[in-house]
Amino acid sequence: MATTSKKKTAGLADIIAGESAICTVGKHGKGLNYRGYAIEDLATQASFEEVAYLLLYNKLPTRAELTRYNQRLQSLRAIPDPLKETLEKIPATAHPMDVLRTACSLLGCLEPETDFSQQHGIADRLLAVLPSLLLYWRRFHADHQRIDTRTEAASTGEYFLKLLTGKTPDKTHIDAMNVSLVLYAEHEFNASTFAARVAASTLADFYSAVVAAIGALRGPLHGGANEAAMELIQRFQSPEEVAPALKAALARKEKIMGFGHRVYKTSDPRSPIIKEWSRKLSTLCGDTVIFPVSEAIEQFMWHEKQLFPNLDFYSASAYFFMGIPVMLYTPIFVCSRITGWAAHIMEQRANNALIRPGSHYTGPEPRAFIPVDQRK
Amino acid sequence: MATTSKKKTAGLADIIAGESAICTVGKHGKGLNYRGYAIEDLATQASFEEVAYLLLYNKLPTRAELTRYNQRLQSLRAIPDPLKETLEKIPATAHPMDVLRTACSLLGCLEPETDFSQQHGIADRLLAVLPSLLLYWRRFHADHQRIDTRTEAASTGEYFLKLLTGKTPDKTHIDAMNVSLVLYAEHEFNASTFAARVAASTLADFYSAVVAAIGALRGPLHGGANEAAMELIQRFQSPEEVAPALKAALARKEKIMGFGHRVYKTSDPRSPIIKEWSRKLSTLCGDTVIFPVSEAIEQFMWHEKQLFPNLDFYSASAYFFMGIPVMLYTPIFVCSRITGWAAHIMEQRANNALIRPGSHYTGPEPRAFIPVDQRK
Numbered sequence: 058m059a060t061t062s063k064k065k066t067a068g069l070a071d072i073i074a075g076e077s078a079i080c081t082v083g084k085h086g087k088g089l090n091y092r093g094y095a096i097e098d099l100a101t102q103a104s105f106e107e108v109a110y111l112l113l114y115n116k117l118p119t120r121a122e123l124t125r126y127n128q129r130l131q132s133l134r135a136i137p138d139p140l141k142e143t144l145e146k147i148p149a150t151a152h153p154m155d156v157l158r159t160a161c162s163l164l165g166c167l168e169p170e171t172d173f174s175q176q177h178g179i180a181d182r183l184l185a186v187l188p189s190l191l192l193y194w195r196r197f198h199a200d201h202q203r204i205d206t207r208t209e210a211a212s213t214g215e216y217f218l219k220l221l222t223g224k225t226p227d228k229t230h231i232d233a234m235n236v237s238l239v240l241y242a243e244h245e246f247n248a249s250t251f252a253a254r255v256a257a258s259t260l261a262d263f264y265s266a267v268v269a270a271i272g273a274l275r276g277p278l279h280g281g282a283n284e285a286a287m288e289l290i291q292r293f294q295s296p297e298e299v300a301p302a303l304k305a306a307l308a309r310k311e312k313i314m315g316f317g318h319r320v321y322k323t324s325d326p327r328s329p330i331i332k333e334w335s336r337k338l339s340t341l342c343g344d345t346v347i348f349p350v351s352e353a354i355e356q357f358m359w360h361e362k363q364l365f366p367n368l369d370f371y372s373a374s375a376y377f378f379m380g381i382p383v384m385l386y387t388p389i390f391v392c393s394r395i396t397g398w399a400a401h402i403m404e405q406r407a408n409n410a411l412i413r414p415g416s417h418y419t420g421p422e423p424r425a426f427i428p429v430d431q432r433k
Numbered sequence: 434m435a436t437t438s439k440k441k442t443a444g445l446a447d448i449i450a451g452e453s454a455i456c457t458v459g460k461h462g463k464g465l466n467y468r469g470y471a472i473e474d475l476a477t478q479a480s481f482e483e484v485a486y487l488l489l490y491n492k493l494p495t496r497a498e499l500t501r502y503n504q505r506l507q508s509l510r511a512i513p514d515p516l517k518e519t520l521e522k523i524p525a526t527a528h529p530m531d532v533l534r535t536a537c538s539l540l541g542c543l544e545p546e547t548d549f550s551q552q553h554g555i556a557d558r559l560l561a562v563l564p565s566l567l568l569y570w571r572r573f574h575a576d577h578q579r580i581d582t583r584t585e586a587a588s589t590g591e592y593f594l595k596l597l598t599g600k601t602p603d604k605t606h607i608d609a610m611n612v613s614l615v616l617y618a619e620h621e622f623n624a625s626t627f628a629a630r631v632a633a634s635t636l637a638d639f640y641s642a643v644v645a646a647i648g649a650l651r652g653p654l655h656g657g658a659n660e661a662a663m664e665l666i667q668r669f670q671s672p673e674e675v676a677p678a679l680k681a682a683l684a685r686k687e688k689i690m691g692f693g694h695r696v697y698k699t700s701d702p703r704s705p706i707i708k709e710w711s712r713k714l715s716t717l718c719g720d721t722v723i724f725p726v727s728e729a730i731e732q733f734m735w736h737e738k739q740l741f742p743n744l745d746f747y748s749a750s751a752y753f754f755m756g757i758p759v760m761l762y763t764p765i766f767v768c769s770r771i772t773g774w775a776a777h778i779m780e781q782r783a784n785n786a787l788i789r790p791g792s793h794y795t796g797p798e799p800r801a802f803i804p805v806d807q808r809k
Binding site: 067068069070071072073074075076077078079080081090092093094095098099102103107117118119120123139142143146147148151152154155156158159162163165166167169245246247248249251252255256257258259260261262264265266268269271272273274275276277278279280281319320408410411412413414415416417418419420421422423424425426427428429430432433 | 443444445446447448449450451452453454455456457466468469470471474475478479483493494495496499515518519522523524527528530531532534535538539541542543545621622623624625627628631632633634635636637638640641642644645647648649650651652653654655656657695696786787788789790791792793794795796797798799800801802803804805806808809
């Protein structure tokens, strides 16, 4: 195949890698719709479970369907014993994304997908059980407790916060978590979703595709950004410290996480939504530093670099105000994005083409083999 | 971003997704070089460990370097206790690729990559330990034995066969395994390698990228093809049965696995090499059915569809003649391709761009949100 017929595109920016009916990201540089519904409407009027249903079953549920779906998810929160035992053996110092990746993979050994007709059941199971897997491990090591994950918490947000603390969560926290889960649910061909589609395109099983996605989400250029943003914010004791320190950081060519986006060119439509929740939670907990510092960083980045905050930036402080440990920020992203990943895996399967690009070769020309004893 | 500036390319066929200096596949529709060395030379003159060294360290080792490298790999074959315990809990009925995916992920929890400077050490560790992980699980369930994986077997091929059977392997079998591992080691931007690069492009850890690759390799359109080929071959008792049955299968639009290739257009250069080994092993074990049936399938597919056998087709019968269970064929592919994956992960990191394509939206136009109690 002549390489001249190929287009050279590192990172595949601006390359269309397939069709998708799931969401629109940044048409005209802004805006986000899930299956036609604006993210602003979904974040203010829908529960995360409604959005999950929309993504997985391609319609907004009726009240009866939503009730049944919530009951179904509640019934799928238990962890099989061999998986609990493995979670107990994974060290307390492990990266929580490694824990989720491993737990999801092991679940695929214990409850394998033997036929693609099982895919909706597996998607629901993962949506229901991922917080259990994460927080069973967390509480076992942090609190020396073997928690019962079969809670009757009505929503995924409540369920997550209840497992995390063992206490009935504050209503505002539940609402904030719900919005956060809605905002993180789906985002077209981002790197983790694309990794899932590459795996799915070989007709691998559902878990293999999800595990590939978790692995891709782990990196600081993707899901890891919300944790990196929090680490940045916590460097400062007051808004006044921000500008000089960030000027120096930019001069050192340090990357400031939580700003800009591959697809959005003018703003991230999710950012103002989570920012208002962060402001509300800041007031609720009496914060006088983190939120003002965050705004100072936002202003500096816009003034100096014309970069806008993306979803990760104010998600970080919102989680912080809810008392969620920083190491769990990216795993929350997993608990939400499983819905988008699952929708994309099903969509890839429904109209599959093996995803197999080419590369531009920059290595040595053909050369003669030299037997081992003649090498220098 | 205007969609008109994007190119629509499902499967990314003919799209260049980045630069690579590791291998050339199918220039002019044929041929395969690893870092400039022809696959024919490597398969006849090099050990798999030499090829691994070439891929991972970018040069053929001297005798002293190769001796040290072999000793190093031998020293890295032990399995940590928590991982052994998990392997014992994974059911005997699990898919061996799910086992490898899980074991590799769990190793990433127990021996995490905390800095990219550790990447060569992790690549060597995985190369050394993957057969241990697979065969510890296998022998525990198949033979009720907790095998000691710290063998002194000199080569990866010998080590694999020794762990599998518990006996000293036949010299011809060791040589055949070595060739097979060389042939499977690397193949540019195939789907599993590309999945690894997508994960690596977010700056995720090494294990996340490898786990993504294992997941992608599992599918029957990729690594799973060698198992599917063996299932096909075993349908027939004689070469005469082949043509009428395959004619009927093609009429039913059944896909015949092990033939044709996305990149090679005229032949797979690896196929004649493994075919001769399959022929030799067939003679050695007194086979009078499998090899003649395989040749009849090859002739039929060329005559009817002008499709040539790819590496997977004669690898299947070669493994069969060595007494390797069919379920382990794709895992052997993992034990070899870990070298190529690792080389690509390192290459991606050295000149990184986040791999994030776009999609062509085919979903509903923007629509108004309907509150849950008003839906029908």
